[in-house]
Amino acid sequence: MxxxxxxxxxxxxxxxxxxxxxxxxxxxxxxxxxxxxxxxxxxxxxxxxxxxxxxxxxxxxxxxxxxxxxxxxxxxxxxxxxxxxxRKTELQRPPVANADRILLVFAVAEPALDPWQLSRFLIEAESTNLELCLCLNKCDLITEEVRKQWQSRLKDWGYKPVLISAKQQQGIEQLFQLLQGTITIVAGPSGVGKSSLINQLIPDASLRVGEVSGKLQRGRHTTRHVELFELPGGGLLADSPGFNQPDLTCEPMQLAWYFPEARERLQQGICQFGDCLHRDEPNCVVRGDWERYEYYREFLEKAIAYQKNLQDTPDEESHTKLKVKRSGKAQYEPRLATKKYRRRSRRHKHQSLQDIYSDRSVDDLDEDFI
Ligand SMILES: Nc1nc2c(ncn2[C@@H]2O[C@H](COP(=O)(O)OP(=O)(O)OP(=O)(O)O)[C@@H](O)[C@H]2O)c(=O)[nH]1
Ligand SMILES: [Zn+2]
Structure with missing residues (x-):
């Protein structure tokens, strides 16, 4: 005892x-x-x-x-x-409560840093409203000059990246300091060095694998499965398989707030129309000469298309739905057609979003889904 x-x-x-x-x-x-x-x-x-x-x-x-x-x-x-x-905070994808920050990892080379892809991830991270830390890995592969170019370009976007090399253990100490005593979610596309970085941050591999039960082992790449690992200096770190394919699912009206450049403009001025989407509306304070404005326009169309699709075809995608009974048994039941004139409850809308974007399998379900 x-x-x-x-x-x-x-x-x-x-x-x-x-x-x-x-x-x-x-x-x-x-x-x-x-x-x-x-x-x-x-x-x-x-x-x-x-x-x-x-x-x-x-x-x-x-x-x-x-x-x-x-x-x-x-x-x-x-x-x-x-x-x-x-809960202080609550994230659905990946499902984590009380997270303090997202550590978004990208590589400056191999694979080449693609501003469009980076922006997609940044928008997804911004939409969580958690603190965001952008980390650029593989800095050993570029010259000091290129490094400065990226720093300056990202500064214009509103970000101050932490430049590191997981391979050469550069910049890791700075991250340690930042992550201490907090819950951080690591996100980023494949191949940028997330695992290499996590290995640097948590050198003792045994800390990364659940010791309590074989059932809790790592490696299930579903959006539902997420695990927190202990940082030796204090704090917890989560890998986030569910954060790797950002979709522009946000409300179109919200999108501009996820671009720091646009956010700043919205804080300093007011568009003529309260529902301005910052396209061709007169007297818009957001539209203008900033590098990512074109991305904003493109992402906005995607966000509008997504919302429209969600409203038009929630039930046609599938004629059956998975129902989990109180006993824990799961079975497929025919879906009932949604009556056009019936207002869908907020809870229902919320679930549709989750159904479409989670790749959970039947054995991932528990009674929470009743
Ligand atoms: N040159 C260089 N290569 C690195 C660095 N960090 C990681 N790599 C290499 O990049 C490749 C991908 O690294 P991983 O750590 O597996 O990347 P990941 O983001 O975890 O990839 P996924 O598991 O696919 O999500 C490996 O070959 C690493 O050796 C770095 O700082 N510099
Ligand atoms: Zn506007």
Whole structure:
């Protein structure tokens, strides 16, 4: 028995922890023996279930959630989650609660840095409203001059990138400082060096693989599966398979706010029309001579097309839907046609979005989807 930790219970204080992985109905919880910024990474983990009461009230438990644990069984490292503390932030793709920041990783070469692709990812990251840190990797492959060119170009976009080389371990210390004591989600396209960077940040590979249960092992590339890994200097890091194909699913009216250049203009002036989409409207403060304005126009058309498609064809895509019963059994049922004149509930709209953009498989489903 671990007396050091049980003391917390004897003192009548709650046993608190952070959920670092979720699979089916099990939650791996890192106990809070101190705060996130502690230098000692001697955290204890419990494999927990969720109290029936939480299921009944529909309280979901997400990775990143701060939870209260009851009846810890120290011998078998088990427990039960009895309460989920209020979330600071909540992200759907990847599903992470209380994340502080997105660390968007791109490479300056191999593959070549494509401003259009970078912008797609930036928009996706901006739309989360989390703090955004842009990290440019593989700086060992370019000259000082090219480095400066990128820095200056990105400054005009409104970003101050952290330049690193995971291979030559340059700039890693700067990132360590930044990530300390916070929950960060790593995102970026394939091949830019995310894994190499994570290996630098968390050199002890055993920290990256769930030790509690074989079921919690890494490597399931579904948008639903996400895991938090402990940084040796304190803080938690999540890889984000669900963040790798950004779609322009935001409200067209919101899009301009996700471009720092446009945001600045909107903060300094007012368009004549309240519903200005900053295309050809008279007296628009956003339209103008800034590098990414053309991207804005292009992304806007995509966002409009996406919203239109969502309104027109939510039910025609599939004539069946997956229904998960209270017993946990899943079965396909015919979809009912949505009556054109019936207003769809917000909850329904929300679910449609998720259905279209999650690649979850039947065995990923749990009772949260009832
Ligand atoms: N020159 C150079 N190569 C790097 C650097 N970082 C990573 N690489 C190489 O880039 C390739 C891709 O690196 P990964 O870490 O697998 O990239 P990733 O982003 O995790 O890729 P996915 O797993 O496909 O998402 C590997 O061959 C790495 O050796 C760097 O700083 N400099
Ligand atoms: Zn405008």
């Amino acid at each position: 671990n007396y050091a930790t049980t003391n917390q219970q004897e003192n009548n204080t709650e046993l608190l922890g952070t959920v670092t992985a979720v699979q089916a109905n099990f939650y791996r919880v890192r106990l809070a023996n101190g705060n996130l910024s502690t230098k000692e990474s001697s955290f204890q983990y419990l494999l927990c279930t969720r109290r029936t009461r939480l299921k009944k009230i529909g309280q979901k438990v997400m990775v990143g959630d701060r939870v209260v644990i009851e009846e810890p069984d120290w011998q078998d490292a088990r427990g039960a989650i009895s309460q989920v503390l209020p």
